[in-house]
Amino acid sequence: xxxxxxxxxxxxxxxxxxxxxxxALVGAPNVGKSALFNRLTGRYVTVxxxxxxxxxxxxxxxxxxxxAGEVLDTPGLYSLLATSDDERVAQRLxxxxxxxxxxxxxxxxxxxxxxxxxxxxxxxxxxxxxxxxMMDEAERLGLRLFPGELARRLGVPVVPVVAVTGWGxxxxxxAILHACTSPVPLPPVYxxxxxxxxxxxxxxxxxxxPVDPAAFAALLLQGDANAQAAVRRHERDGGRWAxxxxxxxxxxxxxxxxxxxxxxxxxxxxxxxxxxxxxxxPRSRAYERRLLDWLGRALGRPAVGVPxxxxxxxxxxxxxxxxxxxxxxxxxxxxxxxxxxxxxFFERLVAGLPSDAMRALFVGEYGLLTLGLRYAVGIILxxxxxxxxxxxxxxxxxxxxxxxxxxxxxxxxxGLSGRAVIPMVxxxxxDTMATMVTRTLETRRERVLATLLLALAIPCSAQLGVILxxxxxxxxxxxxxxxxxxxxxxxxxxxGARVLPGAPPLFHMELPPLRVPRAGNVLVKTYTRMQxxxxxxxxxxxxxxxxxxxxxxxxxxxxAVAGVEPAVAALGLPADAARIFLFGFFRRDYxxxxxxxxxxxxxxxxxxxxxxxxxxxxxxxxxxxxxMMMKERGAKTALAMLAFITPFAFGxxxxxxxxxxxxx
Amino acid sequence: MIARxxxxxxxxxxxxxxxxxxxxxxxPLAGICHNxxxxxxxxxxxxxxxxLARLAGRFSP
Numbered sequence: 001x002x003x004x005x006x007x008x009x010x011x012x013x014x015x016x017x018x019x020x021x022x023x024a025l026v027g028a029p030n031v032g033k034s035a036l037f038n039r040l041t042g043r044y045v046t047v048x049x050x051x052x053x054x055x056x057x058x059x060x061x062x063x064x065x066x067x068a069g070e071v072l073d074t075p076g077l078y079s080l081l082a083t084s085d086d087e088r089v090a091q092r093l094x095x096x097x098x099x100x101x102x103x104x105x106x107x108x109x110x111x112x113x114x115x116x117x118x119x120x121x122x123x124x125x126x127x128x129x130x131x132x133x134m135m136d137e138a139e140r141l142g143l144r145l146f147p148g149e150l151a152r153r154l155g156v157p158v159v160p161v162v163a164v165t166g167w168g169x170x171x172x173x174x175a176i177l178h179a180c181t182s183p184v185p186l187p188p189v190y191x192x193x194x195x196x197x198x199x200x201x202x203x204x205x206x207x208x209x210p211v212d213p214a215a216f217a218a219l220l221l222q223g224d225a226n227a228q229a230a231v232r233r234h235e236r237d238g239g240r241w242a243x244x245x246x247x248x249x250x251x252x253x254x255x256x257x258x259x260x261x262x263x264x265x266x267x268x269x270x271x272x273x274x275x276x277x278x279x280x281x282p283r284s285r286a287y288e289r290r291l292l293d294w295l296g297r298a299l300g301r302p303a304v305g306v307p308x309x310x311x312x313x314x315x316x317x318x319x320x321x322x323x324x325x326x327x328x329x330x331x332x333x334x335x336x337x338x339x340x341x342x343x344x345f346f347e348r349l350v351a352g353l354p355s356d357a358m359r360a361l362f363v364g365e366y367g368l369l370t371l372g373l374r375y376a377v378g379i380i381l382x383x384x385x386x387x388x389x390x391x392x393x394x395x396x397x398x399x400x401x402x403x404x405x406x407x408x409x410x411x412x413x414x415g416l417s418g419r420a421v422i423p424m425v426x427x428x429x430x431d432t433m434a435t436m437v438t439r440t441l442e443t444r445r446e447r448v449l450a451t452l453l454l455a456l457a458i459p460c461s462a463q464l465g466v467i468l469x470x471x472x473x474x475x476x477x478x479x480x481x482x483x484x485x486x487x488x489x490x491x492x493x494x495x496g497a498r499v500l501p502g503a504p505p506l507f508h509m510e511l512p513p514l515r516v517p518r519a520g521n522v523l524v525k526t527y528t529r530m531q532x533x534x535x536x537x538x539x540x541x542x543x544x545x546x547x548x549x550x551x552x553x554x555x556x557x558x559x560a561v562a563g564v565e566p567a568v569a570a571l572g573l574p575a576d577a578a579r580i581f582l583f584g585f586f587r588r589d590y591x592x593x594x595x596x597x598x599x600x601x602x603x604x605x606x607x608x609x610x611x612x613x614x615x616x617x618x619x620x621x622x623x624x625x626x627x628m629m630m631k632e633r634g635a636k637t638a639l640a641m642l643a644f645i646t647p648f649a650f651g652x653x654x655x656x657x658x659x660x661x662x663x664x
Numbered sequence: 665m666i667a668r669x670x671x672x673x674x675x676x677x678x679x680x681x682x683x684x685x686x687x688x689x690x691x692p693l694a695g696i697c698h699n700x701x702x703x704x705x706x707x708x709x710x711x712x713x714x715x716l717a718r719l720a721g722r723f724s725p
Contacts, residue, residue: 029675030675392710395673395674396673400673400674401674401675404674422674422675422707425674426674426707426708429708430708433708512671524710524712524716525710525712526710527712527716528698528699528710528711528712528713528716529699529710531698532697532698532699532710535697
């Protein structure tokens with residue numbers, strides 16, 4: 001027989017929650033949970049760490065049919081069997097019985113993948129409401145959903161909503177309030193021995209639990225450490241019998257218990273879905289969709305994905321960014337726009353200035369116009385523009401996460417964490433920002449390793465673009481550069497993963513459907529990024545020119561260059577190359593532009609180009625990235641990395657020089 | 665005003681533009697920047713000015 005929910009038993013009437021109705025939003029990542037949270041709460045939101053963790057929980061005030069309450073936005077959760085810190089926090093919040101009502105936010109487009117968690121939430125025996133979000137997109141995809149039938153089968157309210165527009169929110173508020181005074185849902189029943197095992201284990205739990213012991217029994221059977229700890233606390237005998245019984249029952253399965261339980265849950269989901277979900281995509285689009293779905297799956301598999309990635313990188317990076325952006329566009333801007341029009345115009349403009357030093361500030365070797373503006377507009381902007389266009393195509397097509405998935409597999413073979421893929425991919429756009437993103441990694445080991453690899457072997461977009469542009473006509477030089485940088489990445493990554501202790505965590509990433517990129521989206525994204533980049537880079541390039549001009553006028557630049565020259569000479573590079581290493585520390589792209597200039601003046605032979613390219617890529621990160629490293633990893637670790645990277649970069653450059661000269 | 669929906673280009677998380685990571689508020693370019701950082705993976709998604717998005721929408725099929 002079903003009991004009636006009392007919502008903590010604090011009151012029988014709907015107005016009787018002294019601390020307000022507490023509603024927890026639960027669901028997998030990417031289901032629009034936070035959008036729904038914003039809809040249900042006001043502007044004032046408190047974000048605090050969950051006790052004892054660094055995981056943030058957002059809380060906001062909301063009203064439900066006139067009853068004041070608090071809404072908790074929990075971290076994304078795929079299953080109650082938690083595998084990450086975020087999931088453990090959501091699990092604890094649910095098992096503690098903190099919420100009066102649990103709202104499971106479900107992506108209506110992906111219902112079959114969502115309902116396994118619904119079944120686990122039913123096991124909690126708490127008032128539950130299903131918010132069927134993104135109904136508009138599900139309908140656009142041709143999916144026909146029957147929420148009433150699903151509600152009847154689950155025994156809980158199912159409310160279709162579109163969180164971003166607010167459609168269905170009023171009904172959801174009402175359902176949340178009524179869930180509190182409705183019968184508590186029954187836990188699901190599973191077949192093939194799992195249901196029997198859970199029933200037996202449930203019978204062993206005699207303690208008083210904040211939620212239905214059925215939830216603890218299911219987790220105990222799957223060997224969950226948090227559930228074991230809770231059972232030890234709540235059982236009189238310290239949970240010894242129950243934990244031993246769980247082990248016995250689990251050992252009776254022909255496969256690991258978490259797998260058996262997951263399989264039975266999915267079977268139960270399939271039964272549930274009958275007459276609840278019908279798919280009828282429009283016929284005209286069905287063939288295209290099938291083809292893209294097949295391609296989307298194939299691109300995530302190494303056999304197809306790796307060669308496809310090689311082709312994409314060759315066409316996109318080498319031909320388009322390197323040859324077209326770095327060759328055709330830069331040549332035109334440099335030789336036509338700057339040499340014929342812009343530079344002569346400014347030279348005439350400042351010709352009347354009283355001193356050589358003043359004229360040098362604008363049109364000298366380190367002048368604002370001849371160096372700062374020319375580097376920013378004539379060299380970097382066309383290259384990063386081409387890069388951003390290529391990147392926008394990858395992004396809008398949904399291919400980017402598939403690259404991350406492929407790289408994830410390589411990372412795991414190196415002994416690195418799959419989750420570290422995200423900052424590594426971001427590093428190809430901007431290493432400074434990617435260093436900040438390493439904070440999302442779970443363990444210190446991963447954070448340190450990812451920070452080191454970003455500083456050492458991941459070139460930023462501008463640096464990568466310039467190097468590709470420089471080496472586009474010289475495949476052998478490019479091959480040496482790729483081998484040296486990839487080799488360094490693999491070597492340092494593999495050694496680092498072994499030196500730094502710790503187990504790699506699991507990695508989850510949603511794969512959106514592959515689609516044909518839309519020209520409007522691609523152009524808008526490219527324009528937006530170029531605008532942002534230009535606004536950031538131009539002032540810094542101009543500032544760098546002023547600083548270099550001051551250093552040049554005071555003789556400090558000559559002294560600094562003289563200090564770097566011995567190291568540069570050891571690499572077999574001309575003395576002028578010392579400047580680009582100083583530029584590179586100011587900003588990676590500034591150094592890359594300097595390298596471009598040096599090569600353009602015919603000062604580098606192919607071996608010197610390879611050596612300079614490799615050393616500059618591996619050389620210390622720019623000031624902004626170094627400051628971010630200090631902020632994120634602490635001064636001691638950042639300085640230790642700097643102490644390692646500087647001699648290592650020059651060492652690799654030295655080796656490349658020796659090997660190439662010998663081979664020549 | 666309803667915040668625009670953003671689908672992260674990297675992890676596919678769907679979020680509202682005003683839910684981007686608060687770290688961006690400290691950036692000196694925050695006032696003029698049109699990127700919004702995904703609250704899940706930190707990826708910088710380009711969010712065009714409203715007028716440009718409308719213009720692009722007009723020419724999209």
